[in-house]
Amino acid sequence: MPKSVDVPVMAKRRTSRAGGRKSGSKASDGPGFLTRMVDQLTPGPGVRIAIQALGWTGLLVGIGMGTVMGLPELEQRAMARDQALPGDLQVVLPEPGWYAEHPEWTLPEVRRALQGLVVDSVDGHSRSPRVRDGLTEAHQRLNDTHWFRRIDRLRWIDPRTIVVDGEWERPAAWVEADRGGRQLDLLVGTDGRRLPLEEERNDRRPRITGVDAGSIPEVGGDFGEDVLAALALHRLLAPFDWNDQISSIDVSGLSSSEGLVIRTNQGCSIVWGASPEARIDASEVTIRQKLDFLDYFDRNFGRIDARCSLSSGLGRIDLRIDYALWMAIDGDTGPSTTR
Structure with missing residues (x-):
């Protein structure tokens, strides 16, 4: 009777150990382990948002620094190119509606003097469509001549031509x-x-x-x-x-x-x-x-x-x-x- 009891007990222990070894092997091998590793290494939604925000911030800072450092040099090059263009500066004055009736009232020397005034004003500054100082001075000097009822604006239409928009005194x-x-x-x-x-x-x-x-x-x-x-x-x-x-x-x-x-x-x-x-x-x-x-x-x-x-x-x-x-x-x- 004692022998018949001991045999099943030993067999049970061996079966349990074998089962334990087999179960541990499955846990350490196979796709389940890799999936858990990937899940552990993958950042969560909050971390991903933080990383994206940091990346965009770095990109914008880089663009801003490049713009600040590069634009002045580009402006200087463009202005130098405008200055080097051949030909005299042209000034287009408003067309007087009464010229056909009384051409003697719009004497050529008057128009030439007004055009020369604009050129002199702009020559005191950088002659470039990128510079407004010369046009501002010319605007004031044209007003002071009393030849115009109003002057709406002066504008560049190309690096060698300025147009005066306004209305002559009649x-x-x-x-x-x-x-x-x-x-x-x-x-x-x-x-x-x-x-x-x-x-x-x-x-x-x-x-x-x-x-x-x-x-x-x-x-x-x-x-x-x-x-x-x-x-x-x-x-x-x-x-x-x-x-x-x-x-x-x-x-x-x-x-x-x-x-x-x-x-x-x-x-x-x-x-x-x-x-x-x-x-x-x-x-x-x-x-x-x-x-x-x-x-x-x-x-x-x-x-x-x-x-x-x-x-x-x-x-x-x-x-x-x-x-x-x-x-x-x-x-x-x-x-x-x-x-």
Whole structure:
């Protein structure tokens, strides 16, 4: 009986050891072990995000440092290349809309002087589209000439061409003036501002006479109400075919009761009266009546001053009164009693 009990016990122990050795071999070998190793060495989601962020940060820092270190040198090379380009600097000024009507008001020497001013301003700095300092200086100097109503901007369109965007002052008439014993014609703009052009007195038109010497402003300043009134009358009469018979508009009568006077190129004085933009005085006929009167004489007699009383020494027609037409026809100095 004791022997039959010992045998199964020994066999069981051997089986257990063998099973243990076999199980340990499977745990240390095969794909399961490699998988666990890979899992242990692979970083988790948080670590991966941190590594990616660190990589992008390093890349951006490298790009930034390269840009800071490289751009100045590239700029210097580009500016040197611009400076070395052959040819003179070209300046394109705004095209004046009134040039076709009055080319004498846009004298070539004026345009050349303004273009030279821009070139001089830019030459004081690096001549390159990459440099704004020269354009800023040129902008201010152009404003100071008083030739422009506004200057929007100056811009490079290539390394040798600058374009000026803006609007010219629009000339309107010449104002006769005596300055230091010289008889001059001063150019005035449509808004009454004195423009930077004066010439020896000539027969230029349209022109304004009778301006008080003490009221003439410096270049860029505004003329008085008398010149503005004459400009308004010039604008009113400009569309008519007979306008070329007008030599000037005299404003000296505005200080008295006479008002504006139209001087014709045959020596006649046509009293117009108040400014077309002023309130009509009750003692004057309407603007329409005055224009109809001038139209009538030009249409029927060939000139607006055809019945000017030169023979009587008056040389004068008064448009302000309602009997002006009959007085001019009859050569009377007073109203006709028969009409």
